[in-house]
Amino acid sequence: MSHVVFFLVPGVHLLDLAGPAQVFSTAAVFGHPYTLTYVAERTEVPTAQGVPLVAGLDWPELRPEDLVVVPGWQAVTLADSPEIGAPALRALRDHHDRGGTVASVCAGAEALGRAGLLQGRHCTTHHDVQDELARRHPGATVVRDVLFTADDRVITSAGIASGIDLALHLVAARHGPAVAAKVARDMVVYARRNGHDAQSSAMFRHRSHLDDTVHHVQDLIDARFDHPLPLPALASAVGVSERTLTRLFTRATGLTPLRYQQTLRLERAQHLIGHGATLEAAARSVGFEDARMLRRLRARAA
Structure with missing residues (x-):
């Protein structure tokens, strides 16, 4: 305490x-x-x-x-x-x-x-x-x-x-x-950034909305972003159809659930690489089978 x-x-x-x-x-x-x-x-x-x-x-x-x-x-x-x-x-x-x-x-x-x-x-x-x-x-x-x-x-x-x-x-x-x-969600406030530093995490960048259904799905993805998270399972967890979930999630965050998960994986992998991990090791650590997808995501973000 x-x-x-x-x-x-x-x-x-x-x-x-x-x-x-x-x-x-x-x-x-x-x-x-x-x-x-x-x-x-x-x-x-x-x-x-x-x-x-x-x-x-x-x-x-x-x-x-x-x-x-x-x-x-x-x-x-x-x-x-x-x-x-x-x-x-x-x-x-x-x-x-x-x-x-x-x-x-x-x-x-x-x-x-x-x-x-x-x-x-x-x-x-x-x-x-x-x-x-x-x-x-x-x-x-x-x-x-x-x-x-x-x-x-x-x-x-x-x-x-x-x-x-x-x-x-x-x-x-x-x-x-x-x-x-x-905490920010419970207080109904925006999780804002410093103002001059880059935003530290997609968990903040894409939380500035008030859609409880989407926040619930984000909670699920945040906790297990390095595991397979099929869209049907996410939709079932919040009691909506896959189509409705995709529509709500994209409207609230600008991303699909899969793209949000990939963003979290990429950020974590970049952190690991910055601390000495190989590309292959970082990719496997965040849930990719190999480094090919991680290479593509890094090239897209460059």
């Missing part, structure tokens, strides 16, 4: 907090337990939206596998941000020094900067305060026009809803893209 600690600053934006919290609590429902804790420098924390929150004052004992998230807060400029005491900044810094991951949403990057965690690292924040963040923390490399950045266990996101993207990224890194896609 991993611990996720949210450090709350007065004026915190509810969605900056609730979005990532929902991602991790949903992941827990799907069998990946997380304990969520909320800490602050005072028990009652006012929010930007007027709903007061209650938080603890004591930080739990954290391990390297645990995560600390600093949601953003309401401020016209970062210079107007609330004061953050030395003990809290030290807690952020110490957790990272011990091998833990620290993340921020929106203006929360300012807290990481004050803790010294942006020095020499790439980061981002809300577009309204990106230039100010760069001025206030000249040792940081502020990346514009991305949803989030990840640099040496310091994860920063652009603001508001992008905190969901950040949290989905962390779930994917820990449990695989299929789990993150399942």
Whole structure:
């Protein structure tokens, strides 16, 4: 079980907090337990939206596998941000020094900067305060026009809803893209990409739809893409005809079920080849009888 600690600053934006919290609590429902804790420098924390929150004052004992998230807060400029005491900044810094991951949403990057965690690292924040963040923390490399950045266990996101993207990224890194896609589907949100990196998996690229039947079939393919998956069996599993399944799947993803499975096989094979596997070994590992089909798919993708 991993611990996720949210450090709350007065004026915190509810969605900056609730979005990532929902991602991790949903992941827990799907069998990946997380304990969520909320800490602050005072028990009652006012929010930007007027709903007061209650938080603890004591930080739990954290391990390297645990995560600390600093949601953003309401401020016209970062210079107007609330004061953050030395003990809290030290807690952020110490957790990272011990091998833990620290993340921020929106203006929360300012807290990481004050803790010294942006020095020499790439980061981002809300577009309204990106230039100010760069001025206030000249040792940081502020990346514009991305949803989030990840640099040496310091994860920063652009603001508001992008905190969901950040949290989905962390779930994917820990449990695989299929789990993150399942969480995104349950939350009825798009599984979006960083904004400048290539999308990491077809499991994300082709999940930005709301067709439950197609998602169910994708779940089946994701879990067994290296096995034969006849169209009649997939159609039977979701209670539709083969023709209906092909029509629904193509409309939702732009691919047929077979082409989707081949895409997953190709991505996995490319990963194996990049890590030293031969073409033949990679082909067999992902379910091809030999390397001929893999060669064709690679040539088509080139």
